[in-house]
Amino acid sequence: MRAVEQDLVVGVDGSEESLTAVDWAADEAVRRCVPLRIVYASAWQRYESHKPSFGVHRGPAHVFADHIIGQTVERARRRAPAVKVTSDVVAEDPATLLIRESGRGTTVVVGSRGKGELTSLLLGSVSLSVAAHAPSPVIVVRGGEKNRDSGFREVVVGVGEAGESGPALAFALRTAEARGVVLRAVHSWRCPAHAVPDEPRAGEPTDFHQIRAEGQLGEALRGIEGGDATVSVRKDVVEGHARTALLAASASADLLVVGARRRKGHLGMQLGPVNHAVLHRAACPVAVVPHT
The missing domain is CATH 3.40.50.620 (HUPs)
Structure with missing residues (x-):
């Protein structure tokens, strides 16, 4: 039997849990011999207590998103140099984005929680929503290091x-x-x-x-x-x-x-x-x- 061929998409938000998910997804991409795509839904900022910004005030939001993506892409490439790593920033609700990605036949990887008490609850609900509705497999990275x-x-x-x-x-x-x-x-x-x-x-x-x-x-x-x-x-x-x-x-x-x-x-x-x-x-x- 051939190994799993579905591409991997990992959703990130800058939390330690999402970085752990990136590490896991990079290792899995090596095992599957598939590319890895890292996606960031900029609507996460609503859950991070950022104030909405418009017009000329949109700069900080873009800088924040670029920092998150840049950090995680670099991390994935260091961990799995042989894997093709791409990224995308989408101005969308995270659950909607990841469910749509799953509809393209990809396996979606998410962390178990996010940053802070409130965010942990919200990210948990997003992970559950994606696991509940995605048409392709969803992997929630949790548990001990071993x-x-x-x-x-x-x-x-x-x-x-x-x-x-x-x-x-x-x-x-x-x-x-x-x-x-x-x-x-x-x-x-x-x-x-x-x-x-x-x-x-x-x-x-x-x-x-x-x-x-x-x-x-x-x-x-x-x-x-x-x-x-x-x-x-x-x-x-x-x-x-x-x-x-x-x-x-x-x-x-x-x-x-x-x-x-x-x-x-x-x-x-x-x-x-x-x-x-x-x-x-x-x-x-x-x-x-x-x-x-």
Whole structure:
């Protein structure tokens, strides 16, 4: 299987978190052998307590934007000299800009938070909005340094209901191939309360539900196992809530991949409680991959 071919776009705002996202995106561009484009939405200035400026007073805003872009482009080129790095400053709302970039078939990379207490909240909402509505994968860079620097050599993917995990699995497999690491597929299950016997014994309902879950995971992986001998796939069937299983797995992962449903014409948030939990609390970067 060929490595991921989608170009990378990283959104920046000058915060330390966005610079961390630039570092991560530059490393990923090297692994994927794709160009990197850095974009800055000048409407961020509304969230940074800058007063609106018009006419001859627009100069400082342009200087500020040029400084942000210049700093991040230089940083990316130093980190990944072999990667083609371009940049763009757009006078637009950041979420709108990044969602549109995603519509062009690019993978969008964002930081987890911004500068200051208020900005941190606003950037968090932008990241969530982009992850919820972007038509292509979105990666939120978060977690510890070892997780961000591929120190665990493992990509984790959450496998849910049958027929809904294909895009996330494919993305995770390509990413694991590009990195040369293990792919760990996590599927959680819960035994209905009415099915739990007072004194569980081997072969009784709890065993049945686990065996059923193992079969569901095997069925989901059938299309990828054996398709690429270079990627080692580890199956992990866990009893309990999906969010608990994925958060635990993220502690020793370089990237956590989850799927997100997209409904045509649906304007509300597309992220369920599991995705919200991992985007807020995962110990590693999180990739949200849309499916219909």
